[in-house]
Every structure is written in structure tokens, then in C-alpha cells.
Amino acid sequence: MAEFLCGLDAAVTVVGGKWKPLILWALSVEPRRTGELRRELPGVSEKVLTQQLRELENDGVVHREIHQEVPPRVVYSLTAEGAQLDRALRPLGEWGEEHMDGIREARR
């Protein structure tokens, strides 16, 4: 069972990993199919993307809906909790936007 030191620890456990905050951001714009997400996130492998979506779904922030068509269409969207989480990530995104050049320079 996961034990958390504090709220931030719990939140970081949910959004930790290179792609998860970006997946939330993409889904906040509109619900997407896996292929659409892959195009939004250049460099992610299908295996990693599927794994991360499954974890986000298990944590209750992403909803997976299967439309019974041929072939079946799988669409991912944010749950209410996921939309809240995405909003909570916005100030962090703004900080990153502002300091991106400095961080890039520091890691050169």
C-alpha cells in the first residue's frame, strides 16, 4: 500500500513521470484517442504511453471509454479529479515557461 508523506508527495506520485502532466494537459484541451495523444507527445513510445494512461486511469484522474465500432474506438478524457489536477499544475507550467531558458542553459 502506498504511504504518502504529505499531499504533495501523493500528488507527485500521481503525476510523476515524464509524460503524465503532458497527458493531462493534452486531455484538458479535449478527449483523445491513443494515436492522437502519441502525436501530441513527440518521443513517447506506444508501450510507455499505454502504461502511463493505465496508471492515470487507476488513480482516478483519467477515464477510458470504449466505443463499440469496428475497429473499437478508445477515447481518453479527464475525470473531475483529473481536471482539478490539471488546473493545480498550471502555476507549475507558468513557472517553467518563465524559467525554461535558464534551466536549459544550466543543463547544457
Place this chain on the structure above:
Amino acid sequence: MAEFLCGLDAAVTVVGGKWKPLILWALSVEPRRTGELRRELPGVSEKVLTQQLRELENDGVVHREIHQEVPPRVVYSLTAEGAQLDRALRPLGEWGEEHMDGIREARR
């Protein structure tokens, strides 16, 4: 050289890793020595803590000051950018606080 997809990607690169947001939070309360930080973060090894502090310092969010005493006293504090980053993490911490029980349940 690090390439970032967006501001959030850059910010997550800086705070990614189990301990970094917690280190920022601890330093936002007051500057600390390594030993004090270790007591604040139960479970972190000295090696991992030192490595993460070095990375945060390199990214310009943590300042390391050596007081020339015997033995030398090393004190870590937040830079202005680090304090901003810590504030940007607050809504995320609040989200985690609110949803911690559900996340714990989902990961049982």
C-alpha cells in the same frame, strides 16, 4: 542539451523525482543542513539526498552555503526562483491533500 516540450515539461524536469518537491517544501520553512533535511524526509538515503540537492543547485533553485567553521557547516536555502517554484507547487500539494485517501485506496 535539454529540450523541453513546454513550460510544464521544464518544471517537471526540475522537480521530478520522489524527494525534490519535499526538499523545496522543507527549505521554504527555513534553511537547513543536510542532516536536518534527512530527518525531515524519512527514508531518503544520504547519497540520493546529496545528488538531488546538487541537481537543484545546478538548476538554480537551491543555494548551498558553506560556513567556515570546524567542522564546516553546509546550509541549503531556496533561491528567489526556488521560492517561486515552491509557491507554484502549492496548489498541487492541496490537490494531493484532498485526494490522498482515494489515491491510497486505488493503489492498495
